[in-house]
Amino acid sequence: AQKITQTQPGMFVQEKEAVTLDCTYDTSDPSYGLFWYKQPSSGEMIFLIYQGSYDQQNATEGRYSLNFQKARKSANLVISASQLGDSAMYFCAMRGNDYKLSFGAGTTVTVRA
Amino acid sequence: GAVVSQHPSWVICKSGTSVKIECRSLDFQATTMFWYRQFPKQSLMLMATSNEGSKATYEQGVEKDKFLINHASLTLSTLTVTSAHPEDSSFYICSARSPSGTEQYFGPGTRLTVT
Numbered sequence: 001a002q003k004i005t006q007t008q009p010g011m012f013v014q015e016k017e018a019v020t021l022d023c024t025y026d027t028s029d030p031s032y033g034l035f036w037y038k039q040p041s042s043g044e045m046i047f048l049i050y051q052g053s054y055d056q057q058n059a060t061e062g063r064y065s066l067n068f069q070k071a072r073k074s075a076n077l078v079i080s081a082s083q084l085g086d087s088a089m090y091f092c093a094m095r096g097n098d099y100k101l102s103f104g105a106g107t108t109v110t111v112r113a
Numbered sequence: 114g115a116v117v118s119q120h121p122s123w124v125i126c127k128s129g130t131s132v133k134i135e136c137r138s139l140d141f142q143a144t145t146m147f148w149y150r151q152f153p154k155q156s157l158m159l160m161a162t163s164n165e166g167s168k169a170t171y172e173q174g175v176e177k178d179k180f181l182i183n184h185a186s187l188t189l190s191t192l193t194v195t196s197a198h199p200e201d202s203s204f205y206i207c208s209a210r211s212p213s214g215t216e217q218y219f220g221p222g223t224r225l226t227v228t
Binding site: 033037042043044045047050052089091095099100101102103104105106108 | 145147151154155156157158159162204206208210214215216217218219221222224
């Protein structure tokens, strides 16, 4: 069974500062994928970044970077230079061998001006 | 990029009636689609996996007779909530597995309110 844990229900960050969202996971699959999604109040799920379990380099996509520590089973998301539009709920998810996604509980990020 | 649509985006229905939600992959073929349910301020919970041309696979605790899933073509999956009750009110989101299999593309979601 797969499990994703996000321990931060909510976070506040000042505009232009960086914020780190924590995510730990547990799986017995040797190959898996880790995702981060953003969900604004409209409800749509916006894909942010992906990390494969065999990827040697940490993934980066613009202002988003994923700090992947395989031995610790963690996949933290770093958002740099926060913007007001970054205020949303953020979900960490894992895809196993069955291609299903398991989601964490989510973290609500509020960016302050 | 890959686009997945859902229709309707929101629906209000009376208790006891059935509601059908459509999920379409607009620019790619999806042999596998997924249906999720999300309550306010909670995470997405996988309800079922929809495979083209075969029966859906339901997650534990999901009533298959209540949530009917049909994946009749490579671009369309439907979720029918039968005999809806107020506790079925929720946000329903579908996703389609990418041709490479590594990603899921999400639809915009359908907000169902049962009165």
